[in-house]
Amino acid sequence: MVSYRALFNSPLSGMSPISPNEPRAPLIWTNALMFALTFAAAAILVPWYGLTHGFSTADWGVFVFFLGANGIAITAGYHRLWAHRTYDAHWSVRLLYLVFGTMALQNSAFAWCSGHRTHHLHVDDVDLDPYSARRGFWFSHIGWMLRAYPSGQPDFANIPDLKKDAMLDFQHRYYLPLALATNFGLPLAAGFLFHDVWGMLILAGVLRLVWSHHVTFFINSLAHMWGTRPYTEDNSARDNPVLAVITYGEGYHNFHHIFTHDYRNGVRWWQWDPTKWLIAGLERVGLARRLKRTPVFQIQRALLAMQFTRAQARLAKFPAAGPSHIEQLRARLAHEYESFLAAVADWARVKEQWLEEKKRAVLEQWEQVDVQSRLRDIERRLSQQLRRMRVLQAQLL
Ligand SMILES: [Zn+2]
Numbered sequence: 187m188v189s190y191r192a193l194f195n196s197p198l199s200g201m202s203p204i205s206p207n208e209p210r211a212p213l214i215w216t217n218a219l220m221f222a223l224t225f226a227a228a229a230i231l232v233p234w235y236g237l238t239h240g241f242s243t244a245d246w247g248v249f250v251f252f253l254g255a256n257g258i259a260i261t262a263g264y265h266r267l268w269a270h271r272t273y274d275a276h277w278s279v280r281l282l283y284l285v286f287g288t289m290a291l292q293n294s295a296f297a298w299c300s301g302h303r304t305h306h307l308h309v310d311d312v313d314l315d316p317y318s319a320r321r322g323f324w325f326s327h328i329g330w331m332l333r334a335y336p337s338g339q340p341d342f343a344n345i346p347d348l349k350k351d352a353m354l355d356f357q358h359r360y361y362l363p364l365a366l367a368t369n370f371g372l373p374l375a376a377g378f379l380f381h382d383v384w385g386m387l388i389l390a391g392v393l394r395l396v397w398s399h400h401v402t403f404f405i406n407s408l409a410h411m412w413g414t415r416p417y418t419e420d421n422s423a424r425d426n427p428v429l430a431v432i433t434y435g436e437g438y439h440n441f442h443h444i445f446t447h448d449y450r451n452g453v454r455w456w457q458w459d460p461t462k463w464l465i466a467g468l469e470r471v472g473l474a475r476r477l478k479r480t481p482v483f484q485i486q487r488a489l490l491a492m493q494f495t496r497a498q499a500r501l502a503k504f505p506a507a508g509p510s511h512i513e514q515l516r517a518r519l520a521h522e523y524e525s526f527l528a529a530v531a532d533w534a535r536v537k538e539q540w541l542e543e544k545k546r547a548v549l550e551q552w553e554q555v556d557v558q559s560r561l562r563d564i565e566r567r568l569s570q571q572l573r574r575m576r577v578l579q580a581q582l583l
């Protein structure tokens with residue numbers, strides 16, 4: 187469980203922005219105006235209309251519906267389906283993702299996924315990551331879209347699989363008219379339906395767009411700055427349950443950056459990740475299949491490796507022959523590490539045996555069950571060890 191003290195241990199101020207040595211990139215006027223005008227319109231029109239005319243329940247209802255549909259289309263569609271291919275979805279689901287993903291106004295799926303794959307490949311690199319958090323909050327949040335930075339130039343060579351998809355190709359070709367049609371057409375239609383065109387345009391049109399934009403942008407900015415790193419410190423991505431609540435589960439970004447092919451971001455059953463529940467639900471009703479899950483063992487191994495690194499770093503602050511309780515902790519840590527290595531070796535051995543036998547096709551059903559239970563035993567050993575390590579870690583604070 188993430189403690190809130192740990193959550194705030196990595197504040198924004200902990201990172202000083204670095205800029206690459208490059209000439210000032212030219213402003214992209216269309217993007218700058220779109221972001222500035224929609225933000226200003228939301229800030230002025232929403233309170234003005236609210237005070238002078240008032241919003242109806244239908245205005246709020248449609249606002250929430252479009253907001254959720256846009257968010258889910260980006261997380262379950264653009265992100266987990268197309269950028270990372272963590273599952274397969276029925277065409278009807280893909281069509282809905284495409285309609286509401288277009289409405290979210292975050293560029294075509296081609297451009298979005300290509301940039302996102304580059305982000306994962308070169309995460310934190312100031313020259314190559316299109317929204318590198320090392321270039322500061324503003325840049326990673328929105329600044330990267332305001333100027334034509336070299337790192338932001340699209341290279342569709344990394345989306346050969348997506349380019350074969352006729353639906354995505356159509357969206358890319360007609361992106362602008364489709365984006366305008368969904369952003370004006372859908373709120374307008376709702377306005378006529380509920381007899382409040384202006385209220386609907388302001389709430390379900392403008393406020394919905396601005397809100398949906400910044401919530402997604404938080405994944406590139408805040409989710410790389412604020413939170414904990416239980417799985418890896420190889421990159422700046424953070425797990426943050428607070429962000430997960432407003433981003434449909436994308437706040438578990440540290441897990442996501444190490445296990446990118448998992449359809450879940452919040453991997454534990456209790457972690458708030460409505461996108462994973464939706465995908466699992468779609469699988470239940472036959473609209474999604476081939477969901478990719480990271481083996482439990484790999485997750486535990488990553489968690490334990492981080493625990494050992496942290497405990498070792500903390501113990502290293504004490505003198506070589508420190509106070510007796512520190513020496514005891516050192517001995518316990520060494521012992522835990524040995525048993526961790528033994529479990530990892532056991533796992534590799536059982537797994538290799540299993541694969542060998544499978545290859546020779548001699549594995550009977552009952553033998554398979556036996557192997558599975560041996561592997562589960564090792565997982566149990568590791569989860570007990572994780573609990574012991576957390577106790578040990580607490581003693582080192
Ligand atoms: Zn991703």
Ligand SMILES: [Zn+2]
Binds near residue numbers: 305410439
């Ligand atoms: Zn990221």
